Amino acid sequence: MRRLPTIIKWACVAGLIGFVAGGTWIVRLPEGVVATAAAVPLAESAASLVRLHPPKRPQRPVVAVIGLNAGTETTDYLMPTGILRRADVAEVKLVAVEDNPVKLYPALSVQPDMDIAGFDAEYPAGADYVIVPAMRRDDDPAIAAWLRDQQRRGAILIGVCAGAKVLAAAGLLRNHRATTHWFYRDKLRRIDPSITLVADRRWVVEPGLATTTGISASMPMALTLIEAIAGRGKALEVARSIGVEHWDAGHASAAFRMTRPFATTVLANRLRFWQRDELEIAVAPGFDAVSLAIAADAWSRTYRSRAVARAPAGATLIDRDGIRVLPDAVGPAGKNAEYIDAPGMAAPAATIDRTLAAIAGRYGDKTADVVAMQLEYLPHSP
Structure with missing residues (x-):
């Protein structure tokens, strides 16, 4: 105390x-709202998986999870990294602006695998996927420039939770459909009024882009990405290992x-x-x-x-x-x-x-x- x-x-x-x-x-x-998630049409789920297929390296794609050294959300940064590494279907790298510890919030600190410069040197063709967590600062210029460069190289950008604000601040969600943590919906609109917010979806997948709702959504999103890379069987295997019986994009937005x-x-x-x-x-x-x-x-x-x-x-x-x-x-x-x-x-x-x-x-x-x-x-x- x-x-x-x-x-x-x-x-x-x-x-x-x-x-x-x-x-x-x-x-x-x-006082509160009681709501339940409706089923997601199978055609919509199938279309999302197609859009998440590895764009460049179907055998062994590269996933970069980017962080801001001065503050990156704890679970957003570590959950998709750990789940994707456990699946062993991609090269998954914890990346930061600098090759120094990443101070996570609200708890923990981690050492990234490499900084932005090191990633670019090791993977000159760029990543297949870049996972963007919530960060203390939405408009860090180094991260914004790197995200735009990765998009030009063909990476699929995935904004986890309030990571959607980081993508929006970099101009990468302009005229797109998206979602984010419930607390930041209005903030996302203020950053870029051209964004169309989608309700009742845990994630929204556009060509080359995906966004999710709040912190816990990174778990089912990681499983969906595994399914897109390696198939339903592998995703089910990993889901069992982390204690998940069912997952889809359905979400009761009104409850939050x-x-x-x-x-x-x-x-x-x-x-x-x-x-x-x-x-x-x-x-x-x-x-x-x-x-x-x-x-x-x-x-x-x-x-x-x-x-x-x-x-x-x-x-x-x-x-x-x-x-x-x-x-x-x-x-x-x-x-x-x-x-x-x-x-x-x-x-x-x-x-x-x-x-x-x-x-x-x-x-x-x-x-x-x-x-x-x-x-x-x-x-x-x-």
Whole structure:
């Protein structure tokens, strides 16, 4: 638990009281919406797979997952990387602007495989696919220029979650259909009013472009990409290994919006600023970075806690698929350290539900719902 100086505490209280006093907009918010996803026509699913077929190297395509060193969303960056590497149907590279650690948010740091210059030198023909996560900055000039160059070389660009804003800021979604995280729909329209937002789809695939809804959508999107590259059988094999029974582009968009319970729970949790839990995850050799990312990401979205990775020794943790995680702490924990269950080798899909259940047990159902809403995830629906 971290404690703020008294003067900062009271300054925060005063600010929040003022916010609540003027925040009558909260009262006008809906209580919530119950919605279910409709089935996606088979012809639409088939057309999406055709558009995602490897454009240049049908035998062994190259996938670049691009990150901004100063801030890239945790699960967006690590989940598609881990799932695609586990399938072993493509060369999958974690790329960053610089050959330095990538600070992920809201948790963890990783060492990329190479920087942009190194990728261009190793793959002069460019990538077959570039996966674009959400980033702290939508309009980084180096990333925008590199994405435009990769598109010119024939890569299919896939904006995961708010990564759609990065594509839009680079001018790559102009006059296209797209989707994004529910919280950023209006922001995406402001970046490029020519974009047509599509509701009730977990992903939208256009020629040479794809976009997805919120954070959890990178799991089924990765499976869809595996199916496009290597067929349904391989996708089913990987799906079983990560705990997914069914996936498609169907999505209940109306279930994800700003509601009164969401806003009031976030505000209440922020008011408890003097009670911030730092929860440690003990990471053992052979861990799964996808499950670790899910757990650390979710626990760091409660507005009550932050998850950190602790290693027994060593400066770098290498997961089962070669992802290099830089621990936040090394060595034995102090006597007051508080641990949460390490995901270990648990199936990633199960890790989502298990972590949400643990958050509900610690902070209540409303906080677990706030986390699920941020992940754009309906429990038991990967």
